[in-house]
Amino acid sequence: MNKAALIVGARPQFIKTAPLIVELGRFWQMVLIHTGQHYDFMMSENFFRELSIPSPDYHLNIAPGSQGKQTGRMIEGLESVLKYEAPELVVVVGDTNSTMAGAIASSKLRLPLAHVEAGDRARDKYLPEQINRVITDSIAEYFFCPSNTEVLNLKAEGKIENICDSGDVIYDCLRQFEKYIPEAPSAIPHLPPEYILTTLHRADAVDNRENMESILQSLETAHLPILFPIHPRTLKRLHQFNLFDRLPDNIRLVNPVGYLDILSLIRRASLIVTDSGGIQREAIYLKKPVLIARPETEWLGLEKSGLLKIVGYKFDFNEFSSMHAGDRSVFDYIIRPASKTIAETLSKLF
Ligand code: UD1
Ligand code: UDP
Numbered sequence: 001m002n003k004a005a006l007i008v009g010a011r012p013q014f015i016k017t018a019p020l021i022v023e024l025g026r027f028w029q030m031v032l033i034h035t036g037q038h039y040d041f042m043m044s045e046n047f048f049r050e051l052s053i054p055s056p057d058y059h060l061n062i063a064p065g066s067q068g069k070q071t072g073r074m075i076e077g078l079e080s081v082l083k084y085e086a087p088e089l090v091v092v093v094g095d096t097n098s099t100m101a102g103a104i105a106s107s108k109l110r111l112p113l114a115h116v117e118a119g120d121r122a123r124d125k126y127l128p129e130q131i132n133r134v135i136t137d138s139i140a141e142y143f144f145c146p147s148n149t150e151v152l153n154l155k156a157e158g159k160i161e162n163i164c165d166s167g168d169v170i171y172d173c174l175r176q177f178e179k180y181i182p183e184a185p186s187a188i189p190h191l192p193p194e195y196i197l198t199t200l201h202r203a204d205a206v207d208n209r210e211n212m213e214s215i216l217q218s219l220e221t222a223h224l225p226i227l228f229p230i231h232p233r234t235l236k237r238l239h240q241f242n243l244f245d246r247l248p249d250n251i252r253l254v255n256p257v258g259y260l261d262i263l264s265l266i267r268r269a270s271l272i273v274t275d276s277g278g279i280q281r282e283a284i285y286l287k288k289p290v291l292i293a294r295p296e297t298e299w300l301g302l303e304k305s306g307l308l309k310i311v312g313y314k315f316d317f318n319e320f321s322s323m324h325a326g327d328r329s330v331f332d333y334i335i336r337p338a339s340k341t342i343a344e345t346l347s348k349l350f
Contacts, residue, residue: 001028005032006031009096010037013099016094016169017032018052018176021053024343026347035074035101037062037098042258051259060074074097075105078106086111089111089113090112091346092116093169094116095117103136107140117145118145118163119149119163120298127204145164146170151163166341177259192225196270196273197227197229197272199228200228200234201234206231220251225251226252227269262282267288272288273293273311274292280292289308290307294313
């Protein structure tokens with residue numbers, strides 16, 4: 001059996017790994033490497049337990065730091081492990097610093113690299129995730145795209161070989177765990193009968209005081225309570241900008257929750273407001289309306305559902321009282337067994 005290394009580090013990557021590692025494991029001896037980019041129990045280990053992901057073979061325990069420090073340490077650690085393990089294939093997922101570090105470390109060692117969620121593009125070239133995607137796709141050899149939109153993005157950049165429209169790994173995981181979603185989330189007592197679910201963590205939204213204040217003021221226009229499982233980055237900025245006292249009364253902050261709880265919260269919510277790539281897709285797959293608190297979304301295919309609206313940092317809920325589902329065919333083309341397709345495609349190439 002050939003050996004494949006799978007590199008993860010941040011919350012969405014653990015979720016995407018759950019179905020992927022099982023399918024890849026049918027053809028490859030798997031080595032799972034966790035960079036340590038996310039490290040709080042509820043941002044990392046909880047997902048391994050909840051989704052029965054095998055413990056990482058290597059945990060690099062990268063300390064938090066600036067972009068350069070964090071990425072540099074990851075490349076250094078990954079280089080040693082990849083040199084020692086000498087896998088026939090390296091798989092990276094998504095668009096975090098762990099993804100880019102994995103891509104750079106493996107390509108410098110001349111190891112074949114597969115990118116899952118390849119071809120995802122934003123207009124903003126300085127978006128940290130965009131930098132990670134463009135660099136990763138420029139050195140990857142095998143591209144697995146969530147839909148035809150991303151295939152076309154790669155082709156527009158001149159890539160022609162080894163591009164597979166595999167479907168969305170986020171949907172895969174949702175499909176696998178949907179039957180276990182609890183009626184009510186176990187970690188949130190006294191859940192209001194109606195609420196809006198909010199998550200925010202993008203650097204441009206929360207590291208910028210003006211944008212963060214704008215979003216908070218916008219959330220205040222809601223007539224429903226806002227339930228806000230807060231990402232550690234956002235919590236840190238609320239403290240730093242002294243915005244705790246200015247939190248609107250209708251906002252209830254809670255700690256990040258587990259995967260099944262967040263799906264339960266999405267399913268019960270009246271509306272979702274988020275800047276999360278994963279949550280906007282999960283919401284649409286669960287047929288819930290989503291407002292994107294960003295200037296753009298990469299998930300253009302989902303806009304056809306009629307359930308998604310880009311509202312930026314300044315918005316008023318009174319304008320969104322009637323969001324109706326549009327073209328439901330959006331569900332047909334994204335909803336495919338992505339992990340199985342990825343594993344089978346790769347197995348035929350080696
Ligand atoms: C990262 C990804 C982003 C992804 C997000 C998923 C990059 C550039 N960004 O953003 O694409 O959408 O993960 O959640 O890779 N922190 C903790 N505990 C943790 C994790 C983070 O306290 O377990 C705090 C630290 O102060 C850290 C800050 O959050 O410095 C930011 O974490 P980092 O991993 O650098 O970026 P994210 O905002 O999480
Ligand atoms: N998620 C979770 N608990 C939370 C918030 C998010 O399990 O409190 C899950 C969510 O369901 C999705 C993933 O984390 O699958 C998205 O991660 P995040 O929003 O941090 O990053 P992004 O998808 O924007 O990269």
